[in-house]
Amino acid sequence: MGFTIGAIGSGIRDIRDIRELRPGSRRRSRASECVAVAEYAGLWGWPVVPGARAARGGGRTRCSCGADCCPAPGAHPLDAALEVHAGATLDEVTEAWGQVPGAALLLPTGRAFDVLEVSEAVGRQSLARLERMGLPLGPVALAPHGRAWFLVAPGAAAELPQLLYRMGWDDAGIDLRGLGAGEHITAPPSDLGGLGAVRWLRPPSPERAAYPPEARLLLGTLAYVCHRSGD
Numbered sequence: 001m002g003f004t005i006g007a008i009g010s011g012i013r014d015i016r017d018i019r020e021l022r023p024g025s026r027r028r029s030r031a032s033e034c035v036a037v038a039e040y041a042g043l044w045g046w047p048v049v050p051g052a053r054a055a056r057g058g059g060r061t062r063c064s065c066g067a068d069c070c071p072a073p074g075a076h077p078l079d080a081a082l083e084v085h086a087g088a089t090l091d092e093v094t095e096a097w098g099q100v101p102g103a104a105l106l107l108p109t110g111r112a113f114d115v116l117e118v119s120e121a122v123g124r125q126s127l128a129r130l131e132r133m134g135l136p137l138g139p140v141a142l143a144p145h146g147r148a149w150f151l152v153a154p155g156a157a158a159e160l161p162q163l164l165y166r167m168g169w170d171d172a173g174i175d176l177r178g179l180g181a182g183e184h185i186t187a188p189p190s191d192l193g194g195l196g197a198v199r200w201l202r203p204p205s206p207e208r209a210a211y212p213p214e215a216r217l218l219l220g221t222l223a224y225v226c227h228r229s230g231d
Contacts, residue, residue: 123148
């Protein structure tokens with residue numbers, strides 16, 4: 001999906017407007033959520049789904065969904081029907097997110113991008129190698145449970161076994177997996193499962209957000225570093 005310069009400029013102006021709300025107020029807190037959603041949907045062209053949040057207490061982690069035995073506390077969508085579509089305006093975001101104030105921001109994989117997931121250590125080493133090699137890179141996120149997420153072109157998760165086979169890494173037992181259709185990642189700056197905030201190691205940029213790299217361009221380096229580190 002591409003965006004015109006005019007559309008991006010308009011989105012930036014809208015986001016600047018809402019950021020001017022006074023800090024410290026309830027309105028500011030809600031506005032900050034809307035700003036983050038608007039950036040993902042309006043600037044980067046990624047749909048956003050409201051997700052549950054987790055809170056620790058009494059020696060256990062509770063999920064805002066209210067289920068006593070939630071299998072993924074604070075790490076699952078609340079209602080897919082409340083998704084904010086790619087390209088949504090600030091007004092649309094404000095109206096939609098007003099129904100789920102305080103929700104975590106989840107990005108569905110398998111549409112605008114897929115994800116290659118590795119350990120944090122492998123992710124950091126691989127990112128440094130890939131940058132030195134000058135290969136095209138998309139955003140890279142770091143989750144608080146020690147995993148790194150490389151955003152790549154859609155379809156990577158389904159193709160991953162065949163790609164690893166072609167590269168000779170299919171039987172290496174490496175800790176590398178793909179996230180694709182039907183899955184989600186928690187987006188910065190939202191909390192993941194009560195463990196802390198997700199953050200960007202390499203944030204989105206106007207040049208690359210809508211055009212994530214093909215998985216095959218990164219996979220050799222990721223697999224090699226995984227193997228060398230024993231992951």
